[in-house]
Amino acid sequence: MIDIQNVTYHHGRSLILDDVSLRLKKGGITALVGPNGAGKSTLFALMARLLPLQSGSIRFDEMEVGKTGTQSLARKLAILRQEANVASRITVRDLVGFGRFPHHQGRASEADEAFVQKSLHEFDLASIADRFIDELSGGQRQRALVAMAFAQDTDYLLLDEPLNNLDMYFARSLMQQLRALADAYGKTIVIVLHEINYASGHADEIIALKQGRVALQAPPESFMTAENLFAIYGMDVQVETFGNRKIALHQV
Amino acid sequence: MPRETPPQRPWIRVTLTTSIVAILLCLILISLSIGVIETSLADLFSQAADGEGLLLLSRLPRTLATLLAGASLAVAGFILQTLVQNRFVEPATVGTADSAALGLIGVSIVLPDAGIFSKMLVGSLAAFVGALGFLALVKRLPRTQPLLVPLCGIFYGGVISSVATFLAYENDLMQYIGIWMNGEFSGVLQGRYELLWASGLIALAGYAYADKFTIAGLGRDTASGLGLNYSQTIHLGLAIVAMVTAFTVITVGMLPFVGLVVPNIVSRFVGDNSRKVLPLVALVGGTFVLGSDILGRVLRFPYEIPAGAIFGVIGTFVFLWLLLARPSRA
Amino acid sequence: MPDKRLIFLFLSALAACLAFMLVGARGSWDFLLVFRGTKLLTLIAISVAVAVATILFQTLSANRILTPSIMGLDALYVLLQTILVFVLGGAGLASLSAEVKFLASFLLLMFASVLLFGVLLNRQREDLFRLLLIGVIFGILFRSVSALISRLIDPSEFMILQGELFASFNKTNTSLLAISALMIGLCCIVVWRRRRVLDVMALGRETAIGLGVDTGRELFIGLVIVSALVATSTALVGPVGFFGLLVSALAYELMKTSGHGPVFIAAALISITIIVGGQTLFERVLHMGATLSVVIEFLGGITFLLIVFRKYKA
Numbered sequence: 001m002i003d004i005q006n007v008t009y010h011h012g013r014s015l016i017l018d019d020v021s022l023r024l025k026k027g028g029i030t031a032l033v034g035p036n037g038a039g040k041s042t043l044f045a046l047m048a049r050l051l052p053l054q055s056g057s058i059r060f061d062e063m064e065v066g067k068t069g070t071q072s073l074a075r076k077l078a079i080l081r082q083e084a085n086v087a088s089r090i091t092v093r094d095l096v097g098f099g100r101f102p103h104h105q106g107r108a109s110e111a112d113e114a115f116v117q118k119s120l121h122e123f124d125l126a127s128i129a130d131r132f133i134d135e136l137s138g139g140q141r142q143r144a145l146v147a148m149a150f151a152q153d154t155d156y157l158l159l160d161e162p163l164n165n166l167d168m169y170f171a172r173s174l175m176q177q178l179r180a181l182a183d184a185y186g187k188t189i190v191i192v193l194h195e196i197n198y199a200s201g202h203a204d205e206i207i208a209l210k211q212g213r214v215a216l217q218a219p220p221e222s223f224m225t226a227e228n229l230f231a232i233y234g235m236d237v238q239v240e241t242f243g244n245r246k247i248a249l250h251q252v
Numbered sequence: 253m254p255r256e257t258p259p260q261r262p263w264i265r266v267t268l269t270t271s272i273v274a275i276l277l278c279l280i281l282i283s284l285s286i287g288v289i290e291t292s293l294a295d296l297f298s299q300a301a302d303g304e305g306l307l308l309l310s311r312l313p314r315t316l317a318t319l320l321a322g323a324s325l326a327v328a329g330f331i332l333q334t335l336v337q338n339r340f341v342e343p344a345t346v347g348t349a350d351s352a353a354l355g356l357i358g359v360s361i362v363l364p365d366a367g368i369f370s371k372m373l374v375g376s377l378a379a380f381v382g383a384l385g386f387l388a389l390v391k392r393l394p395r396t397q398p399l400l401v402p403l404c405g406i407f408y409g410g411v412i413s414s415v416a417t418f419l420a421y422e423n424d425l426m427q428y429i430g431i432w433m434n435g436e437f438s439g440v441l442q443g444r445y446e447l448l449w450a451s452g453l454i455a456l457a458g459y460a461y462a463d464k465f466t467i468a469g470l471g472r473d474t475a476s477g478l479g480l481n482y483s484q485t486i487h488l489g490l491a492i493v494a495m496v497t498a499f500t501v502i503t504v505g506m507l508p509f510v511g512l513v514v515p516n517i518v519s520r521f522v523g524d525n526s527r528k529v530l531p532l533v534a535l536v537g538g539t540f541v542l543g544s545d546i547l548g549r550v551l552r553f554p555y556e557i558p559a560g561a562i563f564g565v566i567g568t569f570v571f572l573w574l575l576l577a578r579p580s581r582a
Numbered sequence: 583m584p585d586k587r588l589i590f591l592f593l594s595a596l597a598a599c600l601a602f603m604l605v606g607a608r609g610s611w612d613f614l615l616v617f618r619g620t621k622l623l624t625l626i627a628i629s630v631a632v633a634v635a636t637i638l639f640q641t642l643s644a645n646r647i648l649t650p651s652i653m654g655l656d657a658l659y660v661l662l663q664t665i666l667v668f669v670l671g672g673a674g675l676a677s678l679s680a681e682v683k684f685l686a687s688f689l690l691l692m693f694a695s696v697l698l699f700g701v702l703l704n705r706q707r708e709d710l711f712r713l714l715l716i717g718v719i720f721g722i723l724f725r726s727v728s729a730l731i732s733r734l735i736d737p738s739e740f741m742i743l744q745g746e747l748f749a750s751f752n753k754t755n756t757s758l759l760a761i762s763a764l765m766i767g768l769c770c771i772v773v774w775r776r777r778r779v780l781d782v783m784a785l786g787r788e789t790a791i792g793l794g795v796d797t798g799r800e801l802f803i804g805l806v807i808v809s810a811l812v813a814t815s816t817a818l819v820g821p822v823g824f825f826g827l828l829v830s831a832l833a834y835e836l837m838k839t840s841g842h843g844p845v846f847i848a849a850a851l852i853s854i855t856i857i858v859g860g861q862t863l864f865e866r867v868l869h870m871g872a873t874l875s876v877v878i879e880f881l882g883g884i885t886f887l888l889i890v891f892r893k894y895k896a
């Protein structure tokens with residue numbers, strides 16, 4: 001369970017997060033949505049300990065962020081940032097191999113190697129395992145980074161707008177892969193999303209932030225209504241049902 | 253790079269101009285009255301009325317030299333910034349000054365007996381070629397990274413300067429490098445600074461083309477669309493910058509950051525329209541350099557600290573302030 | 583089994599050292615061994631210091647263009663030395679031993695660089711070129727302020743002190759060399775033991791945090807080590823300019839990988855080959871003693887431009 005209590009965050013004088021409290025149950029995918037500047041990425045960064053907390057607390061099960069060593073946390077949660085542009089020239093296999101670093105601190109065992117191999121297969125990277133990551137397409141690189149996070153073998157996985165720079169083919173296949181991870185391995189995945197329909201189509205629960213506050217926390221079926229979307233985004237959007245999913249027609 | 257223009261408030265320009273002129277006049281009087289030989293202003297002028305003495309021989313030439321060098325370098329910096337469309341370039345950060353020094357070293361090796369005129373010519377030519385080379389480099393840089401331009405310029409200048417140093421070292425000309433790289437005015441006497449008048453005149457000629465430079469600064473496509481002969485304007489501007497730089501380097505040495513700091517400060521207050529801004533840029537440039545020179549003369553009296561050393565410190569401070577204060581898009 | 587490329591580099595470094603000892607050797611070996619041997623040790627010490635400091639600094643800032651010299655760290659050392667002279671005065675400074683002076687300015691440098699680059703690398707890291715330009719300008723600022731202060735000090739006094747503060751190739755201070763070698767050795771051991779953590783640091787701050795590395799702590803340790811290495815190499819021979827960039831670019835180009843273990847070794851060996859070999863070539867063969875640094879400056883500047891243009895084509 002992820003337990004966020006009374007988190008407030010200021011950047012200079014402006015208030016980014018205003019007393020946010022949330023509980024996210026273990027297992028499944030939670031999507032974090034909201035208009036630009038709502039504080040999604042800040043909340044993500046605080047959860048991922050990329051920013052220090054100013055007030056309030058965040059806990060992953062028994063581990064409290066800021067009080068637990070970063071190394072222990074790395075075995076509890078894996079993170080993936082949108083602009084993870086790696087400067088080093090390393091192979092896909094090496095990159096995925098770094099996912100095991102929190103477990104072996106640089107001295108990989110055979111079990112670690114095996115896990116890396118498994119991650120490469122899981123994300124269909126075996127054929128390009130020895131290519132350098134700066135030679136890959138954006139979609140392949142993103143998959144390699146997700147595979148690295150998977151190799152970290154954590155209960156929790158946090159992703160910040162992973163669909164940026166992906167075309168619709170890769171975007172959907174990434175969401176499907178995350179779905180499979182949540183279902184097959186019981187992982188808890190929190191994902192910051194821009195596009196509400198990906199949240200509706202793949203998440204178990206959607207949380208909307210607006211102006212630094214939690215505006216709504218609900219499963220997709222009840223979240224996706226024209227009234228809710230108007231309240232969050234301030235625009236009239238038609239919501240249609242296709243099969244068992246609700247789709248917001250916001251592009252037209 | 254479009255420069256944002258502050259709201260048009262003419263009174264700012266008027267007040268600014270007036271107060272700078274006032275400061276400048278004070279500085280000129282100070283500059284005339286201080287020196288190792290103690291004398292009063294009244295004495296100086298009465299001697300001068302007889303057509304001789306300290307004033308005409310040393311004090312006045314020195315004061316004029318600082319003003320001319322400062323003003324023309326500031327104008328050259330402004331023109332260069334407009335043409336390259338980047339706020340962080342100036343003769344010292346894009347290798348123009350180093351190219352001029354390299355040209356001067358070269359001519360001193362090949363033709364040791366060359367007169368000042370041919371040295372000047374070669375120096376200007378080298379500075380021009382150096383500036384063209386820089387422009388060719390800049391074209392290959394992504395426009396989304398404006399800070400890459402001065403950065404590459406500094407390294408480009410470093411490479412050129414290392415060639416100059418190598419040649420100078422192998423030919424026992426290191427003392428010239430020392431003189432050309434450190435701008436100072438202590439050696440200025442009547443008969444030894446007059447080249448700077450030419451530099452000032454060239455800067456003035458730049459003023460006549462102010463509008464063309466502004467249009468060229470909008471980029472090749474826009475400028476051509478407005479019927480400007482783009483490459484001709486660019487070459488003309490670079491020639492002006494090259495000559496001003498070479499003349500200054502050969503007479504008083506390099507004064508780094510004058511051409512960078514002054515236009516940036518002026519444009520903060522009154523915007524970037526060349527025709528309106530250039531006179532102010534020249535005025536502020538002269539004032540700054542004269543101020544640095546006076547400071548250098550009094551800080552450790554009777555020794556002198558080169559104006560270039562003083563301005564180097566002030567200039568880098570302002571540069572850092574510009575870098576840290578501005579948002580990433582620069 | 584060691585990499586073939588490393589064996590090749592080791593042999594070329596060895597050849598450079600042998601050439602340095604043997605070319606033009608005349609007279610008694612007792613004298614030559616001590617005289618040239620001390621010089622050779624100095625060259626090797628600074629080669630290793632520069633190589634390790636550069637690779638480490640590039641990893642801390644997660645890119646391949648920054649070097650401590652480009653960011654003005656050695657200029658900062660010179661500035662601190664100058665301020666020390668200015669504040670203490672000739673008499674005060676002369677009463678201190680060379681070792682004390684060295685340690686004092688090293689501690690000052692450590693403090694200043696952790697303060698300056700700790701803040702800079704944390705705040706400005708998203709914008710590499712801003713960081714780089716700020717560093718370059720800081721370097722120019724440090725040099726300008728040093729020049730200004732040295733003008734304020736009595737010129738004759740400053741010349742004497744400068745000679746004492748910066749040992750040159752021709753006047754190696756043996757006790758300073760011993761301290762430096764010890765310091766460099768210690769730094770190398772610490773860096774070597776952390777090489778795997780550095781592999782992770784090179785992935786960038788956020789990825790490194792995600793993988794459980796305490797980046798703040800690593801940055802601090804790294805900056806302390808970089809300061810120590812820069813202080814020692816600057817104290818021994820003065821600022822080295824672009825040399826570090828040349829070495830790291832060659833090392834990465836040759837090794838093709840970013841594993842810090844092999845890269846550190848390769849960089850150190852390349853560094854020794856260039857410095858010792860270059861010094862032999864210029865001093866003994868071409869008889870152009872002091873121009874090696876100018877040539878290195880030239881090649882380093884070209885390297886920088888090549889890296890930038892290859893990576894950031896318009």
